[in-house]
Amino acid sequence: MAQPKPLDTAQEAAESAEHQPEKGTGNPVHAQQQVLADQLAQARAVFGEYDLVTRLPSRHQFLKDFPDRDALAQAGPLMLVTLSTAGHYNQLLRVLGHDAADNFVIECAERLIALLPDACSRAYHVSVMSFAFCLPADGSISPDDLASLIQKAYEAPVTCRDLPVNAGIGIGVLETSRRAFDPAEALRAVMTAAQASRLQTDVAMRWYDRDTDEAFQRSFMLLTDLRHALYDEPSQLSLHYQPKMDLATGRVTSAEALMRWQHPRLGPVSPGEFIPLAEATALIQPLTQFVMEHAINALSRWQARGLSLSLSANISPANLNETDFIDHLLDRLQRGAVTRGTFELEFTEGILNDNQHQMLARLDRLVGEGIEIAIDDFGSGYSNLSYLADLPATTLKIDQSFVRPMDKDPQKQRLVQSIIGLGKSFDYRLVAEGIETDASLRNLTAWGCDTGQGYFIARPMVEQAFIDWVAAH
Numbered sequence: 001m002a003q004p005k006p007l008d009t010a011q012e013a014a015e016s017a018e019h020q021p022e023k024g025t026g027n028p029v030h031a032q033q034q035v036l037a038d039q040l041a042q043a044r045a046v047f048g049e050y051d052l053v054t055r056l057p058s059r060h061q062f063l064k065d066f067p068d069r070d071a072l073a074q075a076g077p078l079m080l081v082t083l084s085t086a087g088h089y090n091q092l093l094r095v096l097g098h099d100a101a102d103n104f105v106i107e108c109a110e111r112l113i114a115l116l117p118d119a120c121s122r123a124y125h126v127s128v129m130s131f132a133f134c135l136p137a138d139g140s141i142s143p144d145d146l147a148s149l150i151q152k153a154y155e156a157p158v159t160c161r162d163l164p165v166n167a168g169i170g171i172g173v174l175e176t177s178r179r180a181f182d183p184a185e186a187l188r189a190v191m192t193a194a195q196a197s198r199l200q201t202d203v204a205m206r207w208y209d210r211d212t213d214e215a216f217q218r219s220f221m222l223l224t225d226l227r228h229a230l231y232d233e234p235s236q237l238s239l240h241y242q243p244k245m246d247l248a249t250g251r252v253t254s255a256e257a258l259m260r261w262q263h264p265r266l267g268p269v270s271p272g273e274f275i276p277l278a279e280a281t282a283l284i285q286p287l288t289q290f291v292m293e294h295a296i297n298a299l300s301r302w303q304a305r306g307l308s309l310s311l312s313a314n315i316s317p318a319n320l321n322e323t324d325f326i327d328h329l330l331d332r333l334q335r336g337a338v339t340r341g342t343f344e345l346e347f348t349e350g351i352l353n354d355n356q357h358q359m360l361a362r363l364d365r366l367v368g369e370g371i372e373i374a375i376d377d378f379g380s381g382y383s384n385l386s387y388l389a390d391l392p393a394t395t396l397k398i399d400q401s402f403v404r405p406m407d408k409d410p411q412k413q414r415l416v417q418s419i420i421g422l423g424k425s426f427d428y429r430l431v432a433e434g435i436e437t438d439a440s441l442r443n444l445t446a447w448g449c450d451t452g453q454g455y456f457i458a459r460p461m462v463e464q465a466f467i468d469w470v471a472a473h
Contacts, residue, residue, distance in 0.1 A: 076137035170198030300336035400434025
């Protein structure tokens with residue numbers, strides 16, 4: 001559908017202002033200043049209403065065209081297309097310059113414009129990589145059908161200076177007639193639906209729903225509060241320690257340090273909720289620093305008391321990408337006088353997904369410095385078994401999703417036995433997580449699993465309770 005040419009409009013406004021007669025007969029310098037001020041005001045107004053790159057009307061223009069809830073409700077469902085390659089724009093900007101990055105955005109916008117039926121509103125460039133428009137209120141255009149066409153249009157990569165860049169998308173739709181939405185709130189709400197759509201590869205689009213919106217808002221709130229906890233109120237955060245038992249002897253030989261967050265309003269927040277959020281942001285760096293400092297200090301205290309224990313802690317592959325992470329870790333271990341070979345880092349299977357050569361080199365350095373490496377949650381995701389021979393790890397941790405149900409699931413039993421056999425063939429030590437029954441403990445011992453961990457043995461506990469528990473067992 002036809003779109004206005006805002007740059008031309010801006011130029012016309014500037015030229016018109018330039019040729020206006022001087023007001024009054026006063027000082028010509030003042031008159032010229034007034035002309036320039038008028039020209040600047042007109043240009044600002046036009047440029048504020050249109051995006052300078054795509055020449056599409058902007059978010060500000062959207063809010064002018066739909067000034068209130070009634071205007072938006074009468075327009076029909078609001079659809080928003082957001083590109084999942086926003087990061088590529090910054091990369092293109094750094095590597096190829098502004099022209100290539102701008103051409104990428106323009107090409108993406110043109111693909112959308114070419115598809116929009118005349119019955120739709122004009123498209124608005126509402127954020128860096130997001131475009132919004134309204135479908136007709138009479139239901140003459142199916143949102144599902146249009147979303148499928150849009151998705152297909154972005155399957156082919158965008159070429160920037162002979163470099164193909166995939167422009168994956170997310171599509172959100174908001175039914176504005178069923179709930180009175182403030183226009184600015186409507187844009188925010190439909191963006192949450194589009195973001196949810198980006199995370200699902202099996203659907204072309206997502207309708208806005210309150211539950212998804214509340215989940216996004218909770219995630220944002222948790223990230224904000226986690227940052228506050230890390231930098232301003234670290235007393236909200238702590239480590240709990242879960243014993244690991246040598247299944248052959250029944251002795252406790254080690255423990256795992258587990259993160260805990262006591263939120264001042266929400267109470268305990270599950271690490272399964274806030275750690276993935278931190279991993280997706282820069283907060284994973286200070287969060288890991290907190291874990292390393294407190295875990296190493298605890299291990300140092302135990303060894304000073306004569307306790308012969310090892311300790312493991314989880315870290316993200318993102319931490320290993322930090323150039324100074326290993327140096328800082330080694331410095332902490334040295335200052336704590338921790339016995340060589342008693343501190344272990346646990347990684348998930350995706351450690352080698354990116355920068356495999358660099359990751360292997362850094363893992364080799366850790367091992368060379370006496371730090372043990374464990375593969376955590378083995379089997380929970382896609383497993384490329386070739387990495388079992390490549391990783392300089394010594395331990396495989398069998399994911400608890402296999403261990404917990406195996407008492408009543410013969411297939412899970414066979415799977416766990418197979419993992420133990422596979423690990424043994426590569427000379428790995430095997431740790432089973434999620435042991436919750438005596439039967440599971442006995443079976444794992446009989447199958448040759450080395451170490452057990454789970455609620456049947458002991459729950460995670462604060463440091464002093466852990467020390468007391470070890471003394472009693």
